[in-house]
Amino acid sequence: MKCPICNSGKIVSQKESFTTPYKASNGDDLVVPNVLVQSCKDCEETWIEAAESKRVGKWIAKERFTPLSREEIKRLRESLPVGTKTELAELLCLNEKAFVKWEKGYNEPNKANDLLLRLIARSRDNFDFVKSLHKKNFKFDASDYFWLQVNEEESDISSADYLSYSYSSVEGTFLSVDSRVQVDSVYDDYSVESSESDFKQPKAA
Numbered sequence: 714m715k716c717p718i719c720n721s722g723k724i725v726s727q728k729e730s731f732t733t734p735y736k737a738s739n740g741d742d743l744v745v746p747n748v749l750v751q752s753c754k755d756c757e758e759t760w761i762e763a764a765e766s767k768r769v770g771k772w773i774a775k776e777r778f779t780p781l782s783r784e785e786i787k788r789l790r791e792s793l794p795v796g797t798k799t800e801l802a803e804l805l806c807l808n809e810k811a812f813v814k815w816e817k818g819y820n821e822p823n824k825a826n827d828l829l830l831r832l833i834a835r836s837r838d839n840f841d842f843v844k845s846l847h848k849k850n851f852k853f854d855a856s857d858y859f860w861l862q863v864n865e866e867e868s869d870i871s872s873a874d875y876l877s878y879s880y881s882s883v884e885g886t887f888l889s890v891d892s893r894v895q896v897d898s899v900y901d902d903y904s905v906e907s908s909e910s911d912f913k914q915p916k917a918a
């Protein structure tokens with residue numbers, strides 16, 4: 714096969730390791746082994762074929778993601794104000810056996826479910842919001858997303874300011890208990906009824 718760049722050179726394939734810009738979980742550079750690299754003897758162009766590039770992309774994505782362990786899942790679940798594993802699975806629209814399987818180590822949550830677990834276990838607001846979606850049959854209600862409601866004409870802050878302002882407010886509301894009171898006074902129509910203390914303390918290991 715001739716080189717697609719210079720149209721004359723012979724293509725040589727060889728396997729090389731490729732250092733990504735990411736870190737492995739031990740802090741070392743994340744290096745992909747055995748990446749199939751094509752190069753041309755004449756023009757010295759090098760490239761990776763599309764299929765190989767896709768494989769490498771998947772490998773990197775998988776290596777960068779460390780799912781919650783079975784013990785961590787169990788601790789998160791037990792901290793939530795839900796009775797059974799099945800009830801929680803239903804609340805999260807998962808297979809009813811999901812927690813049984815995860816906690817026994819038969820399989821592990823995919824990235825989306827792992828993220829969902831981290832989010833609902835992070836604050837009572839997040840947890841209650843998921844519950845409220847069930848209550849209204851997942852009807853989309855813009856008032857749940859108060860930062861969508863800005864009226865640009867009445868606002869004297871720019872869109873860019875608003876974006877960063879609303880983003881930090883969202884962080885304040887959902888992720889930081891300490892700033893909650895302050896955030897609520899900014900958004901009078903957004904009331905938070907529950908508190909962090911509704912979460913059960915994890916059992917001592």
Ligand SMILES: [Zn+2]
Nearest residue numbers: 716719753756
């Ligand atoms: Zn070439």
